[in-house]
Amino acid sequence: MNLRWDDLKLFLAVHEYGSLSAAARMLRLGQPTLSRRIAELEAAVGDALFERKNQGTILTAAGEKLLPAAQRMAEWATEAELSVKKQSNLPEGKVRIAAPPGIAYEVVAPLAARIRKQHPQIRIEVLSGVEVLNLGRGEADLSLRSEKPVDADLICVDEICSAMRVYTSKAYAKKLPVKPGLADLDWICWAAPYDTMRTNLELSALIPDFKPAFTSDDYIVQYAACVAGVGAMVLPQILHQGSALQELDIDLGPGAVGYLYMVSHKRHRHLPKVQLVMDYISREFEALR
Secondary structure, three states, rough: OOOOHHHHHHHHHHHOOOOOOHHHHHHHHHHHHHHHHHHHHHHHHHHOOEEEEEEEEEOOHHEEEEEHHHHHHHHHHHHHHHHOOOOOOOEEEEEEEEHHHHHHHHHHHHHHHHHHHHHEEEEEEEEEOOOOOOOOOOOOHHHHHHHOOOOEEEEEEEEEEEEEEEEEEEHHHHHHOOOOOHOOEEEEOOOOOOOHHHHHHHHHHHOOOOOOOOEEEHHHHHHHHHHHOOOOEEEEHHHHHOOOOOEEEEOOOOOOOOEEEEEOOOOOOOOOHHHHHHHHHHHHHHHHH
C-alpha cells in the first residue's frame, strides 16, 4: 500500500472540519475533486474511511485506525518544514496567530499595525475563531487562548488576567434604573453553535429564566449591537477602560475573571519571526497589566 501525504492531508481536513463541503471550502478545492481524492484514498486503503450522514461525515473503524498515523505525519511534515526555515535567522515571513474573535479584534489587529510599521517583512495572518487550533500540526504559529494548555509540547509563553465587567452604550445606560440589577438588562450573548460559551452559561446561572435580548455567532456583530445601544455585554475590563462604552457598577461575583494565555509549540518557540511577534505580544500584555 502506497499512501500519498497529499491525500492524507485531505483525509485530515475532512475529519477536522466535519464534512466534505466544509473541508473543500477551507482547502479551496471543488467538492467533486475532494470527493474523488478521498475515494482514491479509500481504494488504496481497501475500506471506507468516512460514513456520510446528512449532518456531515464521521470516521469509520478504518478511518479511526488511520487517524493517529496521519496526525503524526502532519506533525513530522511541519517539523521538516520548520527545520528548513531555521536555516535563516532573519525575522521575515508570515506568522499565523490564532485568537478568539474579541481578542483578534481588540488586541491582535491593532498590534499588527505596529509590527508592520517596524518590520514590514513580517506578514501577520489572524485566524479568528472560537475553536482551538492544533499548533502541533502547524495550523497556527501562535495561539492566544482563554485556557492554559495541558499538552506537554505546548509552551505558555505569557499570560494576563482581567476582571470581567458589564458594559453598555452611554445612551443605553441613561435609560436604566439608578442601581440596575442583572435581570434589568437586555443581554447580548452568543448564538448557536456557540450558545454554551462561558458568558451564556454564567448569566444563565445568575438570572432566573434567562433569555438574551440579542444573540449572534459573530463577536463583531455583538459588539456593534452593544455600541448601538441594544443592550449589555460582559467584557474584559483591561481592554475597555476609557472606551466608548460605559462600565456599569454591577457585581458578577468573585469568579468573574478572564485569562488570556499566549501559547506556542516548542518547535516554533525560537523561530526568529515567531519570537519577534511573541515579544510584541508580551509587551502588549505588560502594558495591559
